[in-house]
Amino acid sequence: MAALITRDHGKTLPDALGEVLRGLETIDFACGLPSHLAGMMTPSVATNVDAFTLRGPLGVTAAITPFNFPAMVPMWIYPVALMCGNTVVWKPSSHTPGASQLQAELWKEAGGPDGTFNVVYGGREAVASIVEHPDIRAIQFVGSTAVGRYVFEEGTRHGKRVGSFTSAKNAMIVLPDADMEMTADAAVASGYGSAGERCMAQTLVIAVDDAAERLRPRILERIARLRVGPGMEPGVDMGPIYTREHRASIIGWIDKGVAEGAELVVDGRPFVHPTSPGGFFLGASLFDHVTPDMQIFREEIFCPVLGIVRARTYEEAVGLINGHKYANGTAIFTTDGGAARRFKLEVDVPMIGINVPIPVPAGYLSFGGAKESAIGDLAMRGEDGVRFFTQQKMVTERWPEPSRTGPLSLVFPGNG
Numbered sequence: 001m002a003a004l005i006t007r008d009h010g011k012t013l014p015d016a017l018g019e020v021l022r023g024l025e026t027i028d029f030a031c032g033l034p035s036h037l038a039g040m041m042t043p044s045v046a047t048n049v050d051a052f053t054l055r056g057p058l059g060v061t062a063a064i065t066p067f068n069f070p071a072m073v074p075m076w077i078y079p080v081a082l083m084c085g086n087t088v089v090w091k092p093s094s095h096t097p098g099a100s101q102l103q104a105e106l107w108k109e110a111g112g113p114d115g116t117f118n119v120v121y122g123g124r125e126a127v128a129s130i131v132e133h134p135d136i137r138a139i140q141f142v143g144s145t146a147v148g149r150y151v152f153e154e155g156t157r158h159g160k161r162v163g164s165f166t167s168a169k170n171a172m173i174v175l176p177d178a179d180m181e182m183t184a185d186a187a188v189a190s191g192y193g194s195a196g197e198r199c200m201a202q203t204l205v206i207a208v209d210d211a212a213e214r215l216r217p218r219i220l221e222r223i224a225r226l227r228v229g230p231g232m233e234p235g236v237d238m239g240p241i242y243t244r245e246h247r248a249s250i251i252g253w254i255d256k257g258v259a260e261g262a263e264l265v266v267d268g269r270p271f272v273h274p275t276s277p278g279g280f281f282l283g284a285s286l287f288d289h290v291t292p293d294m295q296i297f298r299e300e301i302f303c304p305v306l307g308i309v310r311a312r313t314y315e316e317a318v319g320l321i322n323g324h325k326y327a328n329g330t331a332i333f334t335t336d337g338g339a340a341r342r343f344k345l346e347v348d349v350p351m352i353g354i355n356v357p358i359p360v361p362a363g364y365l366s367f368g369g370a371k372e373s374a375i376g377d378l379a380m381r382g383e384d385g386v387r388f389f390t391q392q393k394m395v396t397e398r399w400p401e402p403s404r405t406g407p408l409s410l411v412f413p414g415n416g
């Protein structure tokens with residue numbers, strides 16, 4: 001599966017294997033789902049009356065997923081939907097069909113009944129038919145905010161339960177007391193891993209006080225050592241960009257950053273791979289002195305471009321994150337436990353790392369953003385995934401003894 005992901009997407013083989021393993025964590029969680037489906041009972045809520053909850057399936061559910069995690073993101077959705085007793089219609093990204101086809105074949109090989117797990121390929125029309133179909137009860141969407149908003153608004157208008165997990169622009173704060181070697185490793189791994197095509201990549205580094213002076217040379221050393229090349233080649237750190245069009249758009253964004261006045265410290269645009277000059281490769285780029293008024297601060301670019309933002313104080317740095325329209329993941333790098341404690345209470349972003357650059361929690365925990373990074377009430381996977389993919393039923397049950405039934409009464413029942 002990892003090899004198919006590398007073939008279709010371009011990310012390196014070890015990175016593709018990493019995403020398959022993170023997806024399998026949620027399959028493990030889903031295999032133990034009966035305990036999460038257990039209801040609650042109140043015996044004798046009234047005389048001879050018991051009350052309890054049941055969680056039942058919704059029926060036909062759907063998943064619509066992006067190109068950048070062809071295995072992990074769908075594996076965060078359909079195993080929970082299936083193990084809650086639903087059937088699934090999955091519309092994967094048409095850019096990365098290999099892994100989706102294999103997942104459907106594996107389900108069949110494992111004995112999954114026909115019709116329970118269905119893969120539908122296509123673009124806008126396939127999505128519209130899911131969003132409008134009267135038999136589909138719930139949709140989990142992962143992708144860009146524009147499409148996620150459409151799926152949410154149209155889907156709910158058609159009476160469905162919808163969760164949309166959408167775009168991001170994540171920032172990590174670096175305090176002056178941080179371990180700068182560890183922080184530089186984290187910034188480079190998070191910013192350039194998978195060529196920046198990760199919704200949890202920290203693409204902005206907000207350096208407080210003099211932190212930037214000590215961090216910047218360390219980031220530069222690491223960028224100089226990055227190897228860009230075909231994802232199947234051993235030792236490669238960054239594969240190609242997933243399409244020619246996206247590569248062209250990234251170059252446009254770097255041009256824009258220069259025009260906006262940010263300092264382009266490392267320029268990845270001229271990179272040409274020696275043996276694949278026509279490939280969609282791009283070198284790592286680094287901007288410094290990015291400011292909040294710039295579009296390269298405000299918008300998601302989804303590419304190997306890291307931006308350093310300079311803040312005078314911790315308060316200013318947190319204010320920049322809390323003022324951003326996106327809220328998916330964030331992190332703080334510090335050796336001060338008090339500062340880290342303040343951060344996790346004060347930051348208005350749901351996925352938080354403390355000296356952890358990509359805070360994607362283990363597969364049995366829920367995952368999701370806020371603001372423009374998630375539209376809907378519940379997160380995916382974990383307890384929220386179970387709530388999303390089930391209908392709760394409240395049962396009030398009485399087995400009356402014939403001698404105790406009284407005369408017919410139309411009075412609203414009390415609990416006596």
Ligand code: NAD
Binds near residue numbers: 069094142369
């Ligand atoms: P995308 O929105 O282009 O595509 C997502 C899905 O919608 C795909 O299946 C695609 O075929 C379909 N689609 C695309 N355009 C459509 C349209 N006009 N009408 C109807 N359907 C359409 O997203 P992408 O480029 O595949 O993925 C990258 C985006 O996904 C980034 O914004 C990234 O941040 C986001 N993402 C978010 C998360 C998260 O958990 N929040 C995780 C991964 C990726």
